[in-house]
Amino acid sequence: MAVKIADIHFAGVKKPLKRSFATVLETVEYREATVVVVRDTEGYEGYGECVAFDTPWYTEETVTGSRFVMERVLAPLLVGKELQEAGAADRLFAKVKGNHMAKAALEMAVWDLFAKRAGVALSRFVGGTRDKVPAGVVVTGGEEEMRRQTEAAAAAGYRRIKLKFSPGSDAKFLAQLVKQYPHISFYADANGSFSDFGMQALLPFDNAGLALIEQPFAEQDWAAHRAAKKAMKTPICLDESITGLADVKRMENEEAGDIVVLKMGRLGGWAETLRVVEFCKQHGIGMWVGGMIEFGVSKAHNLALASINEITLIGDFSDSGHYWEQDIVSPEIRVERGEIKLKKNPGIGYRLNL
Ligand code: OSB
Ligand code: MG
Secondary structure, X not given: OOEEEEEEEEEEEEEEEEEEEEOOOOEEEEXXXXXXXXXXXXXXEEEEEEOOEOOOOOOOOEHHHHHHHHHHHHHHHHOOOEEOOXXXXXXXXXXXXXXXXXXXXXXHHHHHHHHHHHOOEHHHHOOOOOOEEEOEEEEOOOHHHHHHHHHHHHXXXXXXXXXXXXXXXXHHHHHHHHHHOOOOEEEEEOOOOOOOOOHHHHHHHHHOOOOEEEOOOOOOOHHHHHHHHHHOOOOEEEOOOOOOHHHHHHXXXXXXXXXXXXXXXXHOOHHHHHHHHHHHHHHOOEEEEOOOOOOHHHHXXXXXXXXXXXXXXXXXXXXHHHHOOOOOEEOOOOOEOOEEEOOOOOXXXXXXXO
């Protein structure tokens, strides 16, 4: 089925977070994002959300820069074109360097549009089979704040908790917290903060009972991640280091990690992400779907991704109400008994409510 793109619209959104999100890289109080609506000549609409932040603290992209790239560089490559399949957008964008989050926002909107034209849920369109995914939440801040938030998350039924940590964190404190909740899987994410401190600083966390340690060293520190994987029993998971399939292959070749975080914004969209999923499946690499403190459009795409059976680790899936007074999708995304039900209606399955 061919789809002809008629026009593309952009809308900026900016909302305060209900709770501030503190990492070693940045403290986030507000979230600004761009919502993308791709329309075809039949009047069908596909939705995407650009997950670049207002400043380049997580990747190089920004809200302002990505808006320019989307409007002036990428949208003209799609408008007026007849696409034979959803994967065509990724190929059209291949000549534009980098800018993965900008590409992903448009490309993902095209996949939503194709799923809607096919009349199927996006989860089924991409080969997913689950009808619900387990919920996971991220906990940040000082020790007291972490303890309080962990208790609240456990009470709310979350099955996985990701703790942000750094060389300044106390391994004994983390170990104690983890031990208190034996039925919850704990991850710890360092956002590269151990690079200036080395392996010796990381080793104490090997005995904290963590299911994985995420990105202990900087994104280009492949040798350090290789050494960590060798020295530690806790699986090493890469987030910032993975910008595409080539990086996953490098991780595999250099034995620099056991698990990858799938983030479609960082990878450039559905097509590249599905190639990564296929490779990981074939090589027994663990996978989970990572969050970007995003709104419901991006989250709905992430839920469709997490419906793929081989993605077995629990992702960053919190309730719309965790960060937002009001989300930009209707209905809002709800965690019930520790799970989120997948929508069965065509495409992402949620309406826009800007
Ligand atoms: O490192 O995983 C990260 C959010 C923004 C940027 C980077 C990261 C994160 C998260 C996910 O930890 C938070 C969430 O969406 O719940
Ligand atoms: Mg991370």
